[in-house]
Amino acid sequence: MTLDKDQTALYRKTMDQAKSQLDGVDAEMEQELKKTRAILVELQESKKLLKQIYENAAVIIGVDAELKEEDAVETTVSKTSLLEGFQ
Numbered sequence: 001m002t003l004d005k006d007q008t009a010l011y012r013k014t015m016d017q018a019k020s021q022l023d024g025v026d027a028e029m030e031q032e033l034k035k036t037r038a039i040l041v042e043l044q045e046s047k048k049l050l051k052q053i054y055e056n057a058a059v060i061i062g063v064d065a066e067l068k069e070e071d072a073v074e075t076t077v078s079k080t081s082l083l084e085g086f087q
Contacts (some may be wrong), residue, residue, distance in 0.1 A: 003011070051067070058065035 054067070055065040
């Protein structure tokens with residue numbers, strides 16, 4: 001199928017618009033990931049501080065600080081972990 005000049009120009013314009021929109025989506029995704037990383041870092045810090053408060057309070061009153069195993073394990077946020085499933 002041979003395209004004439006007008007058809008070629010239309011498809012070129014469509015391609016350019018689609019590429020521009022793709023770039024915009026990529027930039028928006030990166031911004032949202034940045035926000036999410038920042039929120040997760042804040043939550044991790046809160047969790048760490050609350051864990052310290054919990055453990056210190058347990059020591060003060062003389063009881064065992066029994067945390068669930070998943071609460072005792074430190075987690076870290078990385079760019080890789082946030083991008084799993086998006087590739």
